[in-house]
Amino acid sequence: MNNLEFGCFKKSKLSLRKINLNILISLLPLIIYACFLYNVRPILNILIAFLISLGIDFGLNKIFKDEYKLSFNLNSLILTLLLPVKISFIVLIGIIFIFKISDYFLKKYNLLNINILVLIILLYILLFDTYLVQINYKIDDLIYILINNHTDIIAFNCPFLLLVSLGYLLLTNCLKWRITLSYFITFLSLAFLVNYNYINLLNGVLLFEAIYLISNSETTPIYKISQYCFGILTAIISLLFYKLNIDYSSILAIFIVCLINPIIDRIYVWLKTK
Amino acid sequence: MINTLYNKEKKITINLKLLFFLTKKMYNNINDLGGFMKPNFINFNNPETITIPIINPNDYTIIPKIGDYVYKGNTIAYNKGDIKHYIYSPISGKIIDIVNKNCFFNGISNTKCIVIENDFKEMVEELKGIDKNFNTLTKEEWLEKLSYAGIQDIDSKLPIFIKYSKNIKKMIINTCDINSNDILNNYIVKNYLTELLETIDAIIEINKISECIIVINKYNKEIIKLFEQKIGTYLKIKLMFVSDYYLPKVDEETILENLETLYYLNDNLKYDTPFIEKFITFSNKENFVLKVKLGTSINDIFKNLKLEYTDYIIGNKISGVKVNDLDLMITQNITALNAYNDSQNEIFKCIKCGKCALKCPMNLLPKEIIRFKNNKEKLTKLNIKNCLECGLCSYNCPCNINLFKEIKIIKDGMNE
Numbered sequence: 041m042n043n044l045e046f047g048c049f050k051k052s053k054l055s056l057r058k059i060n061l062n063i064l065i066s067l068l069p070l071i072i073y074a075c076f077l078y079n080v081r082p083i084l085n086i087l088i089a090f091l092i093s094l095g096i097d098f099g100l101n102k103i104f105k106d107e108y109k110l111s112f113n114l115n116s117l118i119l120t121l122l123l124p125v126k127i128s129f130i131v132l133i134g135i136i137f138i139f140k141i142s143d144y145f146l147k148k149y150n151l152l153n154i155n156i157l158v159l160i161i162l163l164y165i166l167l168f169d170t171y172l173v174q175i176n177y178k179i180d181d182l183i184y185i186l187i188n189n190h191t192d193i194i195a196f197n198c199p200f201l202l203l204v205s206l207g208y209l210l211l212t213n214c215l216k217w218r219i220t221l222s223y224f225i226t227f228l229s230l231a232f233l234v235n236y237n238y239i240n241l242l243n244g245v246l247l248f249e250a251i252y253l254i255s256n257s258e259t260t261p262i263y264k265i266s267q268y269c270f271g272i273l274t275a276i277i278s279l280l281f282y283k284l285n286i287d288y289s290s291i292l293a294i295f296i297v298c299l300i301n302p303i304i305d306r307i308y309v310w311l312k313t314k
Numbered sequence: 315m316i317n318t319l320y321n322k323e324k325k326i327t328i329n330l331k332l333l334f335f336l337t338k339k340m341y342n343n344i345n346d347l348g349g350f351m352k353p354n355f356i357n358f359n360n361p362e363t364i365t366i367p368i369i370n371p372n373d374y375t376i377i378p379k380i381g382d383y384v385y386k387g388n389t390i391a392y393n394k395g396d397i398k399h400y401i402y403s404p405i406s407g408k409i410i411d412i413v414n415k416n417c418f419f420n421g422i423s424n425t426k427c428i429v430i431e432n433d434f435k436e437m438v439e440e441l442k443g444i445d446k447n448f449n450t451l452t453k454e455e456w457l458e459k460l461s462y463a464g465i466q467d468i469d470s471k472l473p474i475f476i477k478y479s480k481n482i483k484k485m486i487i488n489t490c491d492i493n494s495n496d497i498l499n500n501y502i503v504k505n506y507l508t509e510l511l512e513t514i515d516a517i518i519e520i521n522k523i524s525e526c527i528i529v530i531n532k533y534n535k536e537i538i539k540l541f542e543q544k545i546g547t548y549l550k551i552k553l554m555f556v557s558d559y560y561l562p563k564v565d566e567e568t569i570l571e572n573l574e575t576l577y578y579l580n581d582n583l584k585y586d587t588p589f590i591e592k593f594i595t596f597s598n599k600e601n602f603v604l605k606v607k608l609g610t611s612i613n614d615i616f617k618n619l620k621l622e623y624t625d626y627i628i629g630n631k632i633s634g635v636k637v638n639d640l641d642l643m644i645t646q647n648i649t650a651l652n653a654y655n656d657s658q659n660e661i662f663k664c665i666k667c668g669k670c671a672l673k674c675p676m677n678l679l680p681k682e683i684i685r686f687k688n689n690k691e692k693l694t695k696l697n698i699k700n701c702l703e704c705g706l707c708s709y710n711c712p713c714n715i716n717l718f719k720e721i722k723i724i725k726d727g728m729n730e
Contacts, residue, residue, distance in 0.1 A: 044421055044422065044635050044636070044637070045635065045636040045719070046633070046634075046635055046636075046705075046716070046718055046719040046722050046723075047631075047632050047633040047634055047635075047705035047708050047709075047716070047718040047719065048631075048632050048633070048705050048708030048709050048711075048716060048718055049627055049631045049632070049634065049636065049652070049654060050631035050632050050709065051709065051714065052709050052710050054669075054710070054712050055712050055714070056665065056712045056713050056714075058712070059667075059712055147663070152666070216667070216668070257665045257666055257667050258665055258666050260666065261666075261668075262666050262667075262668040262671060262681060263668060263671055263679065264668070264671075264672065267668070309679065309682050312679070312695075312696075313692055313695035313696055314695075
């Protein structure tokens with residue numbers, strides 16, 4: 041009886057390929073807007089990242105004789121969007137190289153709770169320390185910030201377009217929205233405790249983190265309640281780091297909570313089966 | 315200028331007409347569940363041979379021997395134990411063999427089978443008339459009649475009279491449960507609604523049932539309309555509309571029934587015919603409802619429909635079982651056949667999206683069930699017994715991981 045093949049012979053429309061495609065579509069407005077601001081340079085960066093990641097994928101699969109699958113790696117695209125536009129090509133190639141190799145080995149040895157994307161960004165900050173230009177916003181700038189944030193990083197340039205992307209991802213059901221929602225709500229409701237400047241919420245950093253970094257499916261919990269806990273915990277740790285004057289508090293918080301994400305799931309299952 | 319304006323106006327009217335047409339078509343399609351409800355009907359009652367499997371042959375006594383002639387409806391085997399169960403010949407003809415063959419009964423098993431050659435005469439030993447006063451039967455008389463019917467309950471796989479032998483106060487006819495066959499239900503309602511209501515009424519009278527609820531999908535407007543037209547005089551029968559599926563809480567005084575069994579019960583009550591013919595649905599590009607004799611070879615059905623398939627699915631495309639043995643025969647637990655075109659079933663690693671747990675109608679944790687597959691205590695706490703075997707976990711997995719297969723094997727292992 042065990043030799044028989046049981047379901048599933050029919051699949052829902054939501055496949056891994058479709059999720060990736062939807063994330064790519066959601067990023068397109070940002071890329072197009074970046075082209076409007078910086079001409080061809082963003083496209084050049086993306087192309088280089090794409091070709092390098094493809095080459096490394098191919099090479100690694102040849103060396104370790106794995107089955108080669110031609111797939112567009114979205115994480116390398118997101119990484120390119122998170123780096124400054126005018127980054128030198130050698131640094132870009134180096135970062136993508138490190139990212140791809142570590143990503144390959146992490147997946148091969150099942151160390152999926154390490155959010156490699158965030159780790160690489162943290163490494164970049166440590167090495168170059170030129171990640172974000174701090175701008176002191178005024179209340180009058182509010183709408184202007186939403187349209188053009190004047191950072192050199194494509195991902196944070198236009199928070200308004202990020203909101204559009206968020207809407208698209210929610211509509212296509214390609215986002216772990218529980219994490220994004222709980223992160224936002226906790227952040228908004230507790231930010232006053234650490235004297236957080238609420239205008240900074242609109243500068244795109246928090247939005248991009250909440251949409252693309254924090255809700256990365258592989259490094260986040262599986263179950264509903266643990267997803268809410270994950271979002272709340274990330275927001276609390278992020279605000280704690282902010283209070284302790286640690287730079288890049290939210291990215292660091294995401295990295296730490298991603299590391300412990302399986303524990304959150306395990307606790308939930310343990311409580312359910314107690 | 316006037317011409318351009320006129321043309322523009324004309325274009326708008328044409329577009330509006332198109333929009334109206336599309337909306338109407340869409341509305342009709344929603345009503346029809348995407349054209350799902352208009353199946354063709356094929357009565358396939360002339361197979362060359364019939365193979366009747368005897369599950370647990372040690373418990374049954376086989377009456378005829380090789381070379382004997384049997385009439386249509388003759389008893390060919392009966393249960394030796396306390397529970398009466400009779401197996402009847404669906405055709406008239408000669409017994410040509412009693413051999414071991416593969417048959418489908420919760421998986422494929424090899425069992426003793428009686429092979430009958432059809433003489434295409436449909437000879438019956440004694441002719442029976444229509445019993446018009448069937449709702450005046452007492453419960454004991456009806457149970458006695460049912461014990462000879464040979465009908466099995468679809469869920470418990472026990473003879474149907476056992477289900478009705480208890481004291482019943484409530485009856486739920488669920489057309490929206492996880493095993494319900496929508497194509498067949500719609501076909502039966504469209505063609506035999508009067509008979510169905512008569513049977514339900516008779517069962518209510520015989521068993522002195524105080525309440526009967528028919529659960530229908532609220533989007534199935536056509537069926538609701540048919541029921542509402544004819545239900546007027548049956549005061550004890552009530553309709554209940556649900557959006558998707560319905561899992562009733564069943565106590566000792568409640569019984570669950572389905573439309574297919576009710577049709578067979580109607581046949582038995584009215585014409586006193588034993589259970590020898592069965593409805594199944596067949597789907598490839600189109601949907602058919604087939605009425606076939608029990609024991610008909612699947613190969614014969616495929617030949618009759620002029621189809622050339624070697625692989626097919628028994629059950630639905632989400633939770634069914636893939637089989638490539640054309641020699642299998644129609645047994646009572648086969649409700650649907652799906653011709654199967656092999657699609658790529660790539661297995662990626664889990665991306666931890668959580669859709670399996672999110673979409674599970676019983677709020678189970680499929681990934682954890684697989685993680686604790688060797689820990690019976692944990693599996694019990696994870697409520698694996700509540701699994702409906704609907705297959706939604708596999709259906710919704712974006713990485714094409716066949717969770718259903720793993721869970722079914724673990725669940726079957728727990729039951730053994």
